[in-house]
Amino acid sequence: MIHVEHLSLSFAEDESKNILHDVSFDLDDGEMMMLLGPSGCGKSTLTYCLNGIYPRELDGQMKGTVTVLGKVVQDQKPGELSKHIGVVFQDPESQFCMLTVEDEIAFGLENLQIPRAHMEGKIEEVLQLVHLSDYKEATISSLSGGQKQKVALACVLALEPDILVLDEPTANLDPLATKEFINTIQWLQQQKQIGIIVIEHQLEGWASFIDRAHLLSKDGHTIFDGSLSKAIQLYGYKLQEQGISIPTVTQYALSAAKHQKRTYKRIPLTTEQFVSSVSYIDASIFQRKLKKGREQEQTILSASNLQFHKQGKSIIHDVDLTLKKQEFVAIVGANGSGKTTLSRLLAGIDSPTVGEITLHQRPLATWKEKQLRQEIGYVFQNPEHQFITDCVYDEIAYSLRIRCFQENDIQAQVNRILSYCKLEGLQHRHPYTLSQGQKRRLSVATMIVDDQQLLFLDEPTFGQDAASTRKIMDLLQERYENGTTVVMITHDMDLVDQYADRVIVVQSGGIVADESPIALWERPYLEQWFIEYPTRIQLQQKMEESYDDYATQST
Ligand SMILES: Nc1ncnc2c1ncn2[C@@H]1O[C@H](COP(=O)(O)OP(=O)(O)OP(=O)(O)O)[C@@H](O)[C@H]1O
Numbered sequence: 277m278i279h280v281e282h283l284s285l286s287f288a289e290d291e292s293k294n295i296l297h298d299v300s301f302d303l304d305d306g307e308m309m310m311l312l313g314p315s316g317c318g319k320s321t322l323t324y325c326l327n328g329i330y331p332r333e334l335d336g337q338m339k340g341t342v343t344v345l346g347k348v349v350q351d352q353k354p355g356e357l358s359k360h361i362g363v364v365f366q367d368p369e370s371q372f373c374m375l376t377v378e379d380e381i382a383f384g385l386e387n388l389q390i391p392r393a394h395m396e397g398k399i400e401e402v403l404q405l406v407h408l409s410d411y412k413e414a415t416i417s418s419l420s421g422g423q424k425q426k427v428a429l430a431c432v433l434a435l436e437p438d439i440l441v442l443d444e445p446t447a448n449l450d451p452l453a454t455k456e457f458i459n460t461i462q463w464l465q466q467q468k469q470i471g472i473i474v475i476e477h478q479l480e481g482w483a484s485f486i487d488r489a490h491l492l493s494k495d496g497h498t499i500f501d502g503s504l505s506k507a508i509q510l511y512g513y514k515l516q517e518q519g520i521s522i523p524t525v526t527q528y529a530l531s532a533a534k535h536q537k538r539t540y541k542r543i544p545l546t547t548e549q550f551v552s553s554v555s556y557i558d559a560s561i562f563q564r565k566l567k568k569g570r571e572q573e574q575t576i577l578s579a580s581n582l583q584f585h586k587q588g589k590s591i592i593h594d595v596d597l598t599l600k601k602q603e604f605v606a607i608v609g610a611n612g613s614g615k616t617t618l619s620r621l622l623a624g625i626d627s628p629t630v631g632e633i634t635l636h637q638r639p640l641a642t643w644k645e646k647q648l649r650q651e652i653g654y655v656f657q658n659p660e661h662q663f664i665t666d667c668v669y670d671e672i673a674y675s676l677r678i679r680c681f682q683e684n685d686i687q688a689q690v691n692r693i694l695s696y697c698k699l700e701g702l703q704h705r706h707p708y709t710l711s712q713g714q715k716r717r718l719s720v721a722t723m724i725v726d727d728q729q730l731l732f733l734d735e736p737t738f739g740q741d742a743a744s745t746r747k748i749m750d751l752l753q754e755r756y757e758n759g760t761t762v763v764m765i766t767h768d769m770d771l772v773d774q775y776a777d778r779v780i781v782v783q784s785g786g787i788v789a790d791e792s793p794i795a796l797w798e799r800p801y802l803e804q805w806f807i808e809y810p811t812r813i814q815l816q817q818k819m820e821e822s823y824d825d826y827a828t829q830s831t
């Protein structure tokens with residue numbers, strides 16, 4: 277289906293530096309492959325080469341050939357390949373050009389000259405597949421981040437391509453939507469035998485049915501092509517150090533093997549494989565250092581009876597909440613449940629329709645914008661909404677300059693943050709030319725460098741490889757240790773388990789739980805809120821079930 281031969285690519289900015297370096301691979305009929313590599317190694321660039329955007333739109337050089345279903349991509353006219361190869365890009369907003377959901381899906385179908393009579397059914401069918409039937413007439417700008425990601429997938433599925441390329445398709449999806457999404461792709465593959473390439477940093481879920489992995493190094497070389505479990509067996513934690521994420525469950529499996537001084541015939545990639553490959557496990561593997569409980573009394577922000585309506589729809593209702601000094605709060609919940617809207621209200625970006633918010637006992641509405649921004653930092657879900665200068669260095673230095681720091685001090689601070697956020701060497705680049713992961717790290721960096729006492733971050737680690745996630749979280753932890761209140765929206769329960777001391781669960785615009793992570797993990801049926809237990813707890817539960825089964829069989 278796809279034949280890539282000696283593909284190398286460089287951008288005009290530095291033609292001597294290849295982003296992709298002599299990459300070659302084949303994708304056979306109906307085959308599935310994961311394309312893995314650290315942030316910035318060239319994965320998205322490669323997808324542009326597969327559907328012909330590059331070299332057509334490339335300001336730089338491309339060498340080598342890419343063939344899709346026997347046709348050399350470089351020789352095809354724009355749009356020619358779209359009925360064969362469908363790409364769901366990493367930033368869904370970059371692929372929309374119509375106002376409403378149904379017009380967006382119809383747009384692609386019109387380009388393929390599908391008769392209007394067939395369109396209606398097709399639109400309904402794909403919206404059902406991504407669970408967005410109620411949003412057919414919604415404007416795209418009113419959708420949440422996860423809902424936009426689902427629309428991007430629906431648009432591509434409607435075209436019924438022979439090959440699907442998915443660039444971090446689940447980065448903004450809640451845990452249940454992620455599971456459903458992966459099931460849908462698996463079902464499509466089985467029904468229609470389409471070829472699939474998935475780019476992901478979160479391998480959980482995919483690893484149970486895609487074993488072939490093509491691994492790229494940070495400088496765009498192929499370092500491995502073959503079975504993912506074999507790659508982990510060969511390289512172990514070295515993959516993580518190189519920025520290639522391995523499933524959390526596999527990390528537990530590697531620790532268990534180290535404890536028990538044993539090796540696996542086949543390394544476990546899923547909880548089921550883990551449980552069936554280990555007969556006994558030392559419970560200490562699952563223990564986690566609990567954060568020292570801090571009894572913080574000093575209230576920073578308080579909200580009472582918050583309500584927010586938009587276009588006649590109630591989006592937030594009956595929210596009462598206080599945030600204290602030095603808390604690490606995670607906001608979790610389903611796509612579209614209201615997490616972003618709530619955090620924007622609390623940060624004073626939008627105003628509530630009803631209710632009051634006070635910051636240091638003073639109503640938020642009475643704060644001057646400049647003073648407010650010195651107190652509250654906000655990292656937007658879409659990093660591009662945040663950039664205000666035209667180079668990476670200035671973006672980080674911006675707030676330090678406003679605070680009249682000496683240029684020497686600014687330089688030292690910016691360099692520290694550049695290195696911590698793995699953005700070294702990119703200081704002169706325009707923020708818009710960065711990879712998605714680099715953009716995300718820059719948007720976090722611009723807030724981390726400041727000294728606000730309250731930080732809101734809307735999915736700060738999405739699209740990050742393992743090493744970058746750790747760096748970002750360590751920076752947030754450092755701010756927290758120094759007294760900052762960190763409020764982070766996330767779909768990653770392993771991060772909640774590791775870093776948060778309080779979790780707020782949002783469901784249909786209201787708060788349904790507000791407690792410590794430990795208390796939350798003790799509740800049954802988290803699925804009702806579209807969240808799941810962290811891997812640590814899932815494994816513990818599965819191991820206990822298997823001990824119980826064993827005990828029942830023995831009696
Ligand atoms: N301007 C608007 N007009 C109408 N509805 C809106 C508007 N803005 C948001 N909504 C709706 O409000 C709901 C909450 O959106 P919000 O972005 O807060 O969700 P979220 O929990 O952050 O979701 P995600 O996890 O997908 O980012 C969604 O159903 C969204 O469609």
Ligand SMILES: Nc1ncnc2c1ncn2[C@@H]1O[C@H](COP(=O)(O)OP(=O)(O)OP(=O)(O)O)[C@@H](O)[C@H]1O
Pocket residue numbers: 287289295313314315316317318319320321322366709710711712713714739
């Ligand atoms: N238009 C451009 N001009 C110059 N450099 C660019 C341009 N587009 C991308 N790059 C650089 O090329 C490299 C590869 O980018 P790409 O988006 O392909 O990475 P990626 O592997 O998909 O990363 P991520 O996992 O962070 O999304 C990055 O270092 C990026 O900064």
